[in-house]
């Protein structure tokens with residue numbers, strides 16, 4: 249199957265991004281034709297410091313590689329290296345009713361947090377639809393906050409196909425049940441987020457071991473003292489169980505069975521051991537990567553992606569009446 253997904257280049261890549269998205273990507277490389285993109289064109293929908301954007305873009309590429317995305321199996325590239333994304337994004341924006349964009353939860357959320365909002369932010373979902381549709385994608389592995397965008401992508405593809413003839417494959421989202429929405433360590437009612445000003449709410453992939461342990465130790469828990477799963481009654485412990493299950497690659501039931509006799513503090517210790525065991529080797533691989541090798545992976549990736557994208561874009565242009 250053709251698989252496509254992406255992450256915005258920003259610092260603070262956290263264990264929610266890792267378990268909700270990147271870890272799924274690694275698993276999907278086998279037997280599929282996967283493209284994993286660093287979406288810098290999306291990132292500039294909110295103001296970015298140019299130096300920081302460049303740094304974060306390369307850091308995100310290193311994160312993919314260190315997490316196990318293998319350039320021999322998958323295509324890794326930077327969105328702005330393939331101009332077809334912006335071109336198809338523009339075309340799709342001319343077919344998207346304004347009301348549908350204004351209703352997007354992520355847009356409303358981001359808008360409410362900022363004084364100035366630019367047109368690009370409203371058009372974010374049409375660019376995301378272009379990312380996906382350009383490659384005739386069948387499967388889009390993401391966290392559950394992206395489901396609404398994928399729904400819009402599907403309806404845009406259907407609308408285009410109905411009006412101009414069959415052009416796009418209708419893609420499907422793929423979320424991992426236990427890790428689709430990892431919650432904040434401090435406020436289990438909120439999603440763990442890159443942009444939360446309080447760093448203690450998340451475990452960053454690059455946090456040192458003592459910081460990881462301290463953050464897990466100070467994570468809020470629920471009343472009572474039993475390790476039982478129940479996202480409504482016990483949201484904080486259930487979130488920690490989800491993280492544990494995701495890191496270990498085991499079902500929630502296995503974690504709760506193994507932890508039945510433990511106190512909250514013993515359970516947290518075991519969780520910290522598991523997270524450290526996953527992240528410290530990741531960090532070693534991350535630190536060993538050289539910028540010049542990363543750049544050459546990205547260059548080869550862009551070339552491959554551009555070839556695939558150009559055939560869809562050409563078909564689209566012909567169908568809408570552009571002279572080729």
Ligand code: ATP
Nearest residue numbers: 256264265268269390391428429430440441442443
């Ligand atoms: P922010 O947290 O600032 O809203 P973000 O982390 O959602 O940013 P991206 O970096 O673009 O933004 O997200 C990359 C991927 O990680 C997406 O597939 C998204 O669904 C997933 N993801 C993000 N946060 C979580 C989370 N808390 N739990 C599970 N998956 C997540």
Ligand code: LTN
Nearest residue numbers: 252253254255256287376379380
């Ligand atoms: N909006 C996504 C990032 C993203 C993406 C994509 C994910 C941009 N284009 C295409 C999957 C497929 C987010 O995580 N914030």
